[in-house]
Amino acid sequence: MAFLLRQVARSGLQRNLILMRHATASTSANPELSVQVSESCLKRLREICVDGSFLRVTVEGGGCSGFQYKFDLDKQLNEDDRQFGEAEAKVVIDTVSLEYCSGATVDYHSELIRAGFRMVANPLAEQGCSCGSSFSIKL
Amino acid sequence: MNRCSNPWFLRAVRHHIRNLHEMRIPYARPVGPNQRNFTLEPLGNRELIRVHGAEVVPFLQGLATNDVARIQSPGGPASMYAHFLNKAGRLLYDTILYRTNNPETILVECDREASSDFRRHLRTYRVRRRIEVDSVDDEYTPWVMFNLKDASEAVPNPHPDLFVSPDPRLHVLGTRILAPTDMDWSKLSKCFADFGTATAASSDNSYQLLRYKQGVGEGCSELTPGKCFPLEANADYLHGVSFHKGCYVGQELTARVHHSGVIRKRYMPIRLTAPIDVGSSQDVTSLAGAKLGRVFGFAHKHGIALLRIEKVLNGRPELMIDGERCYVERPEWWPEDLPGKRRMAFAE
Numbered sequence: 001m002a003f004l005l006r007q008v009a010r011s012g013l014q015r016n017l018i019l020m021r022h023a024t025a026s027t028s029a030n031p032e033l034s035v036q037v038s039e040s041c042l043k044r045l046r047e048i049c050v051d052g053s054f055l056r057v058t059v060e061g062g063g064c065s066g067f068q069y070k071f072d073l074d075k076q077l078n079e080d081d082r083q084f085g086e087a088e089a090k091v092v093i094d095t096v097s098l099e100y101c102s103g104a105t106v107d108y109h110s111e112l113i114r115a116g117f118r119m120v121a122n123p124l125a126e127q128g129c130s131c132g133s134s135f136s137i138k139l
Numbered sequence: 140m141n142r143c144s145n146p147w148f149l150r151a152v153r154h155h156i157r158n159l160h161e162m163r164i165p166y167a168r169p170v171g172p173n174q175r176n177f178t179l180e181p182l183g184n185r186e187l188i189r190v191h192g193a194e195v196v197p198f199l200q201g202l203a204t205n206d207v208a209r210i211q212s213p214g215g216p217a218s219m220y221a222h223f224l225n226k227a228g229r230l231l232y233d234t235i236l237y238r239t240n241n242p243e244t245i246l247v248e249c250d251r252e253a254s255s256d257f258r259r260h261l262r263t264y265r266v267r268r269r270i271e272v273d274s275v276d277d278e279y280t281p282w283v284m285f286n287l288k289d290a291s292e293a294v295p296n297p298h299p300d301l302f303v304s305p306d307p308r309l310h311v312l313g314t315r316i317l318a319p320t321d322m323d324w325s326k327l328s329k330c331f332a333d334f335g336t337a338t339a340a341s342s343d344n345s346y347q348l349l350r351y352k353q354g355v356g357e358g359c360s361e362l363t364p365g366k367c368f369p370l371e372a373n374a375d376y377l378h379g380v381s382f383h384k385g386c387y388v389g390q391e392l393t394a395r396v397h398h399s400g401v402i403r404k405r406y407m408p409i410r411l412t413a414p415i416d417v418g419s420s421q422d423v424t425s426l427a428g429a430k431l432g433r434v435f436g437f438a439h440k441h442g443i444a445l446l447r448i449e450k451v452l453n454g455r456p457e458l459m460i461d462g463e464r465c466y467v468e469r470p471e472w473w474p475e476d477l478p479g480k481r482r483m484a485f486a487e
Contacts, residue, residue, distance in 0.1 A: 061264030062201020064390040066226050096267040134386065136226045 033102040037085040044108040045089035054090035057106060059097035063134030067100060071117040100124060175287060175335025179328055180346050182281045184358060186251040188258060191244045192270035199245060202264055202388050204369055206381035210238045217304035218315060220379035222369045223260065224389025230372060231364045232257045233357060235307060248281050250358040280320050283346045285313025297330045308377040309472055311353060343439055351441040354408035354470045361435040361443060369393055370402050371445060376473055404432065408470060409442045413463040424459045434460060
């Protein structure tokens with residue numbers, strides 16, 4: 001049963017990607033698209049989102065592998081936004097960007113060279129570039 | 140000793156010829172305004188695409204090999220050469236980007252055969268930006284004016300509906316003119332009547348032949364999509380790559396090869412002694428039979444081939460194509476000191 005549900009979800013994702021790639025009519029929000037939010041991300045968001053702001057994730061074209069993630073703090077919810085995480089530690093992604101990273105996990109990473117939010121384990125992403133901020137879509 | 144194959148001798152001869160040409164200049168009659176002659180040719184195999192939106196510059200900046208921000212800056216060039224690559228760094232589309240009066244609009248000239256795929260490529264990377272990508276084939280047609288005696292002379296714009304820009308790659312390739320589609324050759328040549336006398340292109344006097352003599356590839360029949368790298372297409376020598384801009388699709392390999400890698404092959408002009416059989420392999424070999432490259436286009440005893448630089452330049456200029464002899468020529472517009480195999484970043 002779980003296997004069948006997964007098959008349905010996968011074919012739905014593929015259909016959405018095909019629609020997106022061919023730039024046909026904009027697709028309505030698919031309720032099965034979602035992202036996970038890691039505990040370290042929630043912890044960090046609880047620290048910085050004290051003024052009612054939330055983390056906005058956007059996918060942009062560009063970067064040396066084709067697409068890249070953009071992380072911002074925002075207070076304005078738009079009509080096409082989807083919310084994840086907690087009430088006090090929200091992650092917001094617009095439906096278009098969600099098509100490119102559904103199934104991924106929003107993470108907060110701290111290491112000597114850099115600390116910041118990042119998207120990990122994106123099942124729709126192929127290899128990224130050496131600097132780690134750019135990815136290409138599996139076709 | 141064969142003096143023709145002696146590089147010092149050839150360089151001395153070229154130097155002498157150049158001096159002789161310079162000495163003639165003070166005695167030449169000044170060319171009056173109506174004594175200029177040039178060839179005017181429509182580029183039927185090129186198509187214009189309009190990319191419009193508030194974020195058009197960052198959008199194209201993330202995809203093109205050249206620094207698109209320069210084209211919109213005050214005093215920036217009217218046009219620039221740029222390649223669009225796949226994520227593996229291989230050339231997909233060779234383009235010329237044109238600045239327009241609207242800062243939110245850039246016209247992109249590409250191969251007609253590749254236009255549909257190119258527009259799809261642009262829309263793929265648009266994601267959520269409000270960028271319009273449309274062909275303006277029914278509104279504007281690209282033309283080229285070439286064969287001016289002074290190739291670097293600036294061509295004035297005689298008509299408000301025209302857009303005139305020197306070719307951003309090489310002066311000798313002439314001047315690009317974007318004209319309304321309903322302008323035919325007669326109307327367009329009349330627009331430039333004050334500048335000089337126009338001649339129609341012919342089979343032995345054409346833009347394609349000029350490109351082949353110079354060794355400049357264009358379009359998907361010569362720069363096969365997904366098959367070569369921008370540096371093999373001489374994009375660095377043709378001012379088509381910026382190594383000082385931010386990320387763009389396919390950048391990693393281009394930058395890596397430029398800074399620390401090896402460019403073994405480049406497109407070069409060849410001079411043919413016999414017509415090439417269209418069905419033949421198009422392979423270029425040395426006299427001894429070693430394969431050195433492949434021909435990608437030919438017309439009227441001239442052609443363009445992707446050749447192994449070191450073997451071709453260091454050996455004899457004679458090569459073989461399908462059993463017939465031909466000669467490779469080092470383009471004059473290549474840098475004087477061709478760098479060795481491994482380029483050094485600090486030498487730039």
